Amino acid sequence: xxxxxxxxxxRGFTLIALFCFVLLYLPMVTLVAYAFNxxxxxxxWEGVSLRWFHAxxxxxRIIDATLRSLTIAPIAGLxxxxxxxxxxxxxxxxxxxPGLTFKYAFINQPLMVPEIxxxxxxxxxxxxxxxxxxxxxxxxLIAAHTAFCIPFAYLPIKARxxxxxxxxxxxxxxxxxxxxxxxxxxxxxxxxxxxxAGFMLAFVVSLDDVVITEFVKSAGQETLPTYMLGQLxxxxxxxxxAISTVxxxxxxxxxxxxFFLSRRKD
Amino acid sequence: xxxxxxxxxxxxxxxxxxxxxxxSPALAIIFLAAIGPLFVVVLYSVMEKGSxxxxxxxxxxGQGWFEVLFERDMxxxxxxxxxxxxxxxWRSVKLAAITTVVTLILGFPTAYFxxxxxxxxxDLWLFLITIPFWTNLLIRTFAIQEVFRNEGLLNVVLMxxxxxxxxxxxxxxxxxxxxGMGYVYLPLMVLPLYxxxxxxxxxxxxxxxxxxxxxxxxxSRVIVPIVRPGIxxxxxxxxxxxxxxxxxxxxxxxxxxLMLGNLIELQFGQGRNWPLGAALSISLTAIVMLSLLVYxxxxxxxxxxxx
Numbered sequence: 269x270x271x272x273x274x275x276x277x278x279r280g281f282t283l284i285a286l287f288c289f290v291l292l293y294l295p296m297v298t299l300v301a302y303a304f305n306x307x308x309x310x311x312x313w314e315g316v317s318l319r320w321f322h323a324x325x326x327x328x329r330i331i332d333a334t335l336r337s338l339t340i341a342p343i344a345g346l347x348x349x350x351x352x353x354x355x356x357x358x359x360x361x362x363x364x365x366p367g368l369t370f371k372y373a374f375i376n377q378p379l380m381v382p383e384i385x386x387x388x389x390x391x392x393x394x395x396x397x398x399x400x401x402x403x404x405x406x407x408x409l410i411a412a413h414t415a416f417c418i419p420f421a422y423l424p425i426k427a428r429x430x431x432x433x434x435x436x437x438x439x440x441x442x443x444x445x446x447x448x449x450x451x452x453x454x455x456x457x458x459x460x461x462x463x464x465a466g467f468m469l470a471f472v473v474s475l476d477d478v479v480i481t482e483f484v485k486s487a488g489q490e491t492l493p494t495y496m497l498g499q500l501x502x503x504x505x506x507x508x509x510a511i512s513t514v515x516x517x518x519x520x521x522x523x524x525x526x527f528f529l530s531r532r533k534d
Numbered sequence: 535x536x537x538x539x540x541x542x543x544x545x546x547x548x549x550x551x552x553x554x555x556x557x558s559p560a561l562a563i564i565f566l567a568a569i570g571p572l573f574v575v576v577l578y579s580v581m582e583k584g585s586x587x588x589x590x591x592x593x594x595x596g597q598g599w600f601e602v603l604f605e606r607d608m609x610x611x612x613x614x615x616x617x618x619x620x621x622x623x624w625r626s627v628k629l630a631a632i633t634t635v636v637t638l639i640l641g642f643p644t645a646y647f648x649x650x651x652x653x654x655x656x657d658l659w660l661f662l663i664t665i666p667f668w669t670n671l672l673i674r675t676f677a678i679q680e681v682f683r684n685e686g687l688l689n690v691v692l693m694x695x696x697x698x699x700x701x702x703x704x705x706x707x708x709x710x711x712x713x714g715m716g717y718v719y720l721p722l723m724v725l726p727l728y729x730x731x732x733x734x735x736x737x738x739x740x741x742x743x744x745x746x747x748x749x750x751x752x753x754s755r756v757i758v759p760i761v762r763p764g765i766x767x768x769x770x771x772x773x774x775x776x777x778x779x780x781x782x783x784x785x786x787x788x789x790x791x792l793m794l795g796n797l798i799e800l801q802f803g804q805g806r807n808w809p810l811g812a813a814l815s816i817s818l819t820a821i822v823m824l825s826l827l828v829y830x831x832x833x834x835x836x837x838x839x840x841x
Contacts, residue, residue, distance in 0.1 A: 273743030273752075275736040276650045278643075285647030288640050289659075292666050292720065295677035298687045302680060309685070351560040358556035365550050374561055378568050382778025382822055384795040385815040388802050389571035392578060392812075415567035418560050476670045479780050483799075493672050500676055500785055509680075512673045519669045527661055 296516065303509035320510040327507060333495040337475055340406065340491065344413035345421070345471040351414070352421035352470075353463055357455075360429040378416040386416070387483035394484055404486040412484045413474045420473045421466035428462025465526075472522060572819075579812035589808050598809025602817060619797065619814075626794040627821075629708065630776035633715040634723075634769050640716075641723035641768060648724075649731035660728065667721035675785050678714045679705070682786075706788035714786040715776050722775070723768040730764025731757075763833050770829040774822050794818050 303321070307314030324330050352375075359371050378386065394408045436458070440450045478493040485494060492511070499508055582593040605616040648659040666674060681687045682704040689701035704710050734757065742752045758765070780795035787793070792800070794814065801811030 273740065273749070275739055278646065278650075278749070281643035281646050284640060284643035288644045288720065288724075289662060291640075291717070292662075294687075295681045295717065296666070296669070296674070298680045299673070299677040347563070351563055355557040355560035358553040362549070362553070365553070367550075367554070371557055371561065374564060374569065375557075377564060380822065380826060381568070381572065381819055382774070382795070384778050384780045384798055385575070385819050386568055386572070387780075388798055388811060388815055389575045390567065391802060392808070393571040393574050411563070411567045415564050418564060422560070472668070476672075478670075478672050493670065496672055496676070497781065497785075500672070500679070501788075504676070508676065512670075512676055515670055515673055520665055523661065523664050523668050527657070527664075 299509055300513045300516065302506055303513040305506060308506065320506040321514075323505075324507040324510040329490070329495060330492070330507070330511065333490045333492045336406070336489065337491040337493070340409055340413055341471050341474040344410050344417050344474045345467050347410075347414045348417035348470045349421045349425075349463060349467040352418050352466055353425050353459070355418070356422055356425040356429055360426055361432075361434065375422055376419050379419050383416075383479045387480045390480065391483040398486070406489065408484050408486070409481060409489065409491075412480050413477065416477070416480065417470035417474050421470040424465040424469065425459065425462040428459055428465075432458055468522065468526075472519075575812045575815050578808055579816055581809055583807055583809050586806070595809070598807075598813040601807070601810045602813050622792050622797045623794060625708065625791070626777055626779075629712055629715065629793065630773050630779075632712055633719060633776045634773045636712075636716045637720050637723040637772050638765065638769060641720055641727055642765075644720075645724050645727035645731050645764075648728050649734070650736065656732075663721050663724050663728075667725065671718055671781060674718050675714055675782050678717050679785060682710055682713070705786060706790050708787075708791050710786040711779075711783045711791055711793070714782045715779060718782060719772045719776060722771045726767035726771060727761070727764045730761040730767075734761055766829055766832045770825055774825060777821065778818055 304316050304318070305313060306317035306319060355371070355375055359368060359375075362368075390408075390412050394412075398404050398408075432455075437450050437454050440454045441447075445453065476493065477491075478497055481491050482494045482497060485491070490498070492515075496508060496511065499505075578589050579598045580594050580596065581589040581591065581598075582595040583597060584590050601616060602619060603616055604613050605618075606613055644663075648656055648663070651659060679686070683689070684701040684703065684705070688704070689698070692698045693701065704713075738756055738760070739752050742756045747755065778795050779793055780799070783791060783793040783796055787796070789796075795818075798811050798814050798818070801807045801814065805811070
């Protein structure tokens, strides 16, 4: 009699899977550990300290870059979410109409073209616009971020709209609510979780962006990721570990939040 | 009767018009800050190279595209294949393909493992995959740097144990780029694979086992054919960003091992050859679009078959 086959117990697969989890977390744990190292050398452990967190928090270039990141992300995220909500309303809950596929393709385009290509394209065009207009402020970065944030904000909003019940809106319309009233009092409150998820996605994606920002930014417009990119090419100080640890903590917080929000629904 | 139909038709037209107005802000922003500039790049690829790293407007030339594949000798005007570009192009495709295969070999068992856990445990394992997925790419690349550097974790441990007496040089090699991309893109492989495997009815595998199929046959004849859309989705999701990868080769390849993304940057920076950079960008985009097309074809075909 052969050994009984079990779907759950594929020893080879389990081993590879556990190996993968170790593989995924070992480098991140190393990164965090070095952030708490008291010494500057990364090969010697000299005891636990918050020295590098203090150093990073006092570094003016880091503060400057952080503030810039925190200026761009909410603005780009907000504009992208409003535009994406409107676009989602225009592209769902309808029979296919001429131009619908075109709209899908257009909105998802930033996801399909390699980031480096969009980055050089924006570099070429914006550098010319800078010459023509003489304006070299944050507007370019905000425009670029808004564009690639739209598809990310669009996805959860569209998903939410597609699963929403149409009858409530119809009922409101039957009770003589004007279209705007129906939207404000019925559609919008129902759509709210999708909009919130879309905004959070857009915010995080904007905050994380390196490549496009690196090419679009004017002199002195470092964001936190481009500042880190510049530092990491040289021998980085543990200040970078400290910043990364904070970033990592934020990602874990966001994912945990989503995790529990989606769980509560079930 | 005819009048009623006219009214309905007019209402439908108005609805479509309103829908265009509603979507116009999103379309306009994406046109101005993504698609429009892409068309400018297409134009630049067929213009004459300027002397200061720009182009001579409206002077058309095929030089940019010519230089993607060939080079002209400065002295005797002979034409030969552009080895430098071709080797980088080849390396990009090769590294992206190997990354895809490696992440598939590691990602499939991982997704299988998660999908076969009891339901209440699954979320936790999935959560552990989602965290690296949502962590900044730069930070994950930095993390892998911390392991592979000459004074990094791996070399320190190996030297303490006494297996080696001087650090192994991993950074700034093709291997470093490969390991880095594999690490960074593994979650992109696991998530779609899991989505497919989660829907797989594992009783089919048990039925095959009852009919005396061995473990490998169950895998190759039952599981893989059914979860193929997930395998294709994962492979495309890993292949595309690997091919256009910029940050990982820049940090781990250190300017010695370039990929297509870095070559493109070089042409717009120090190389001062915008038409060539533009032509390379369009080529990269074309390869990506083609892979997407293959993906769409493959996934729609499987739907029809199982539909």
